[in-house]
Amino acid sequence: MEDVLTTTQAAKLLGISVRTAQLLIEGGKLPTWKTPGGHRRVHRADVLALMEQSQVSAASATALVVATPARLPLFQRIFATTEHLTVQFLTSTLSAAIRLGGRVPAMVIVDLEGWMPEAIAFFELMAADGRLMNTELVAVSDSESSTPMLSPRVRRATPATLEGTVRHLSEDVRPVTNDVIAGNFPVAPNESSRLQAVRRSGLVNSPAEEPFDRLTWLAASGLDSPISLMTVLTPELQWFKSRQGLDMVETPRSWAFCNHTVLQRGIFEVPDLTEHLAFASNPAVANAPHFRFYAGAPVYDPDGFALGSLCVIDFQPRQLDDDQRRTLLELAAIASDEVKLRELLRKS
Numbered sequence: 201m202e203d204v205l206t207t208t209q210a211a212k213l214l215g216i217s218v219r220t221a222q223l224l225i226e227g228g229k230l231p232t233w234k235t236p237g238g239h240r241r242v243h244r245a246d247v248l249a250l251m252e253q254s255q256v257s258a259a260s261a262t263a264l265v266v267a268t269p270a271r272l273p274l275f276q277r278i279f280a281t282t283e284h285l286t287v288q289f290l291t292s293t294l295s296a297a298i299r300l301g302g303r304v305p306a307m308v309i310v311d312l313e314g315w316m317p318e319a320i321a322f323f324e325l326m327a328a329d330g331r332l333m334n335t336e337l338v339a340v341s342d343s344e345s346s347t348p349m350l351s352p353r354v355r356r357a358t359p360a361t362l363e364g365t366v367r368h369l370s371e372d373v374r375p376v377t378n379d380v381i382a383g384n385f386p387v388a389p390n391e392s393s394r395l396q397a398v399r400r401s402g403l404v405n406s407p408a409e410e411p412f413d414r415l416t417w418l419a420a421s422g423l424d425s426p427i428s429l430m431t432v433l434t435p436e437l438q439w440f441k442s443r444q445g446l447d448m449v450e451t452p453r454s455w456a457f458c459n460h461t462v463l464q465r466g467i468f469e470v471p472d473l474t475e476h477l478a479f480a481s482n483p484a485v486a487n488a489p490h491f492r493f494y495a496g497a498p499v500y501d502p503d504g505f506a507l508g509s510l511c512v513i514d515f516q517p518r519q520l521d522d523d524q525r526r527t528l529l530e531l532a533a534i535a536s537d538e539v540k541l542r543e544l545l546r547k548s
Contacts, residue, residue, distance in 0.1 A: 286504030
């Protein structure tokens with residue numbers, strides 16, 4: 201077994217593309233050196249260390265963003281399309297420090313404009329905190345050249361480059377399973393980490409639980425829908441933790457409308473599935489039971505990963521009104537709270 205690897209060999213060991221490996225090298229996550237001939241080489245030990253670190257850092261999908269009230273709308277716009285992270289916006293380093301006392305986030309992003317003295321001290325504290333060794337730290341300023349000296353652990357970005365920086369830092373370096381890659385449906389950049397969260401949850405193949413059955417009953421009744429489900433997405437399956445109006449306990453993941461639901465923050469609604477390019481040929485739409493309408497909202501674990509959804513399905517095209525959308529969002533939020541409570545009870 202060789203102790204020194206080429207970039208291509210390192211990428212193969214990590215299960216990623218050569219381009220992604222190059223990005224890791226450029227970002228300083230994977231140390232390399234050049235041979236006299238100008239070729240980059242990597243120590244196998246550094247690759248293995250990165251693999252081990254990525255498994256720890258993948259434990260959260262939460263990002264804390266700290267900015268002044270005046271600059272907050274700028275960051276809210278930047279993160280409006282960041283669907284694979286749960287972003288919490290804060291307006292002081294003190295409130296961020298309090299949040300850090302709970303669950304460790306995947307990353308902390310601080311706007312230096314307006315927070316310069318406090319931000320520098322805050323970064324120093326975070327860089328020295330062993331609990332945050334796998335948390336990505338990002339300093340944002342309007343001009344990277346004017347950024348003050350910070351710990352080597354702190355990444356630098358401008359508002360224009362922040363979205364790309366965040367996506368790169370939160371992208372999985374481990375391969376997604378072949379079953380997911382082969383599926384004709386979208387997956388999040390941190391899908392491997394999301395699947396780890398599904399396994400940690402212990403929900404799949406668990407017995408029926410009254411709190412979740414109450415929620416699907418309320419969804420079906422309150423939204424006048426013949427079918428309501430709480431789904432969990434595994435690599436191969438869409439498994440139903442709770443169901444109303446449907447005999448099936450699972451479907452292939454490729455059938456799951458919820459593949460799209462877990463990639464956004466609010467309601468994913470399709471008034472007529474036969475008119476949607478992604479779903480018109482879906483076996484559950486084109487054949488029995490001939491689904492026509494879908495609406496779902498994500499259900500999250502304590503670390504911000506979307507495990508699946510709370511959804512309603514109908515045999516007729518339709519649309520939810522504003523009150524019904526609010527109802528579905530609230531029920532999904534309660535389901536997320538139940539998932540969190542379930543974890544606390546399991547650990548107690």
